[in-house]
Amino acid sequence: DTGVSQDPRHKITKRGQNVTFRCDPISEHNRLYWYRQTLGQGPEFLTYFQNEAQLEKSRLLSDRFSAERPKGSFSTLEIQRTEQGDSAMYLCASSLGPQFFGPGTRLTVL
């Protein structure tokens, strides 16, 4: 499969726990994006990497959120001290031009 992959696909956690998601982009794509989508809404931009550099962060990305792309390939998104409001689908996309989206990680915070 040469598309964008994300792991895990589903995560259920208790409030206050930390969670980490992984995204593997399409191999030749140098740009990688994270979005969050809540029920009934369109995706909201969180952050963007070009190669290993994190070039932009949305104000939606609170201090509890951190993203890395250490070698310019895969990326991780960590949420610390999760809150119920963090429950959402977290989408990763990669691009050279148009963005191609992965299947998403659905997070449920109890």
Place this chain on the structure above:
Amino acid sequence: ELKVEQNPLFLSMQEGKNYTIYCNYSTTSDRLYWYRQDPGKSLESLFVLLSNGAVKQEGRLMASLDTKARLSTLHITAAVHDLSATYFCAVDNISGGGADGLTFGKGTHLIIQP
């Protein structure tokens, strides 16, 4: 701040009918995207519109872009049940001087009934 508005947000239509979904955006941008999302699934890229007057067609779907009016349309011709999904338009922020991500509309939930 870039805003993207779609209408209608919900559309129920019969097979065989034609309809248009509208996407308005608030700041200058010349890159607009249409995506399809099935329930519980991720987004599938449908069209990329890169210039004023761009028109693209794929099967029963046709998308157009008018950058002067800041309007894109997604036209459905002779709808079939398989087109039932949620359709999102998204605008590239960077053309409007913003971050290099996309701003999405709320989506149009389309149900096509036999």
